[in-house]
Amino acid sequence: MARTRQRTPNEVALIGRHTQQRSVVLAAFIRADGFVGAQALHSQLAADGTPVGLSTVYRTLTRLADAGRADLVRDPGGERLFRYRPGPDHRHYLICTECGLNRPVDSGPIEDWADGIAQDSGFAHVRHTVELSGVCPDCGRAPATAERR
Amino acid sequence: MARTRQRTPNEVALIGRHTQQRSVVLAAFIRADGFVGAQALHSQLAADGTPVGLSTVYRTLTRLADAGRADLVRDPGGERLFRYRPGPDHRHYLICTECGLNRPVDSGPIEDWADGIAQDSGFAHVRHTVELSGVCPDCGRAPATAERR
């Protein structure tokens, strides 16, 4: 419950000019600590009393991703979900399809495997996307609204 | 160069009623032998002289995927790409971002890793998506039109 980190994240500098909107978006994004969609973040901001245009949210997240400060995955519905990435390395997550709970997993083996493939194949700039999804213990126990599909 | 497999794939049975359109879509889909988007398949069919409504192509592919006969990945642009899956197991591919060339890779390690994660996490119905992309030797050598993103 310490500082609410309301101060402008210096990450703003990495993506251009420093503006109020960017600070707010960035702060909320970092605070989200997990995967968020642009729309969700936009709603969150509105709810927080610091509304920012949807386009701006999109623009900010896109820039962050381009700058390598955010990872990007796809919702089964096709929505882009962003996750703040503090460091240069990336991680992989196991996401609950019911409640959205997500936890990082040990991806060492994957990295090694991917590197090996890259070597053997002769392909350059090999990148990988790994998404794990399932039903977390809680949801598995209490099938919520059990809305499937 | 034997039979052109123009006969109706019996897979049709798995997704409902057997109609001309489904046979054609399915045949083309199987013949595509790799990832195809609904739109591409639709164009292909038109070019082949067996036009089928775009909606029908979408419906057919979606059903196949639901029935577990097709794998699904996302284009960086957000387009859904389907790949016919003959058996119950799935494979992972390394796709060239320049020319689309794709080759299966040995995914044994991944399967094991994913299974391990599933075990440890307590999550149920754990599924995984793995996408590897890079630039194939040919494209790396001759940077084509070198249009990036």
Place this chain on the structure above:
DNA sequence: CGCTAGGTGCAAATGATTTTCACATCAATG
């Protein structure tokens, strides 16, 4: 303090996918 490149927001444009709905077809039946 004034300037200007870069930002911002809204609304309209895109693009892929889905749905609606009137019409055509399948496949079991009489």
Place this chain on the structure above:
DNA sequence: CATTGATGTGAAAATCATTTGCACCTAGCG
């Protein structure tokens, strides 16, 4: 073989997430 109710089909309209056009701001420098 004709009937018929369930399904499937296609064209166009509807959705949805995301992008873009454009007129209006503003950070940050001189």
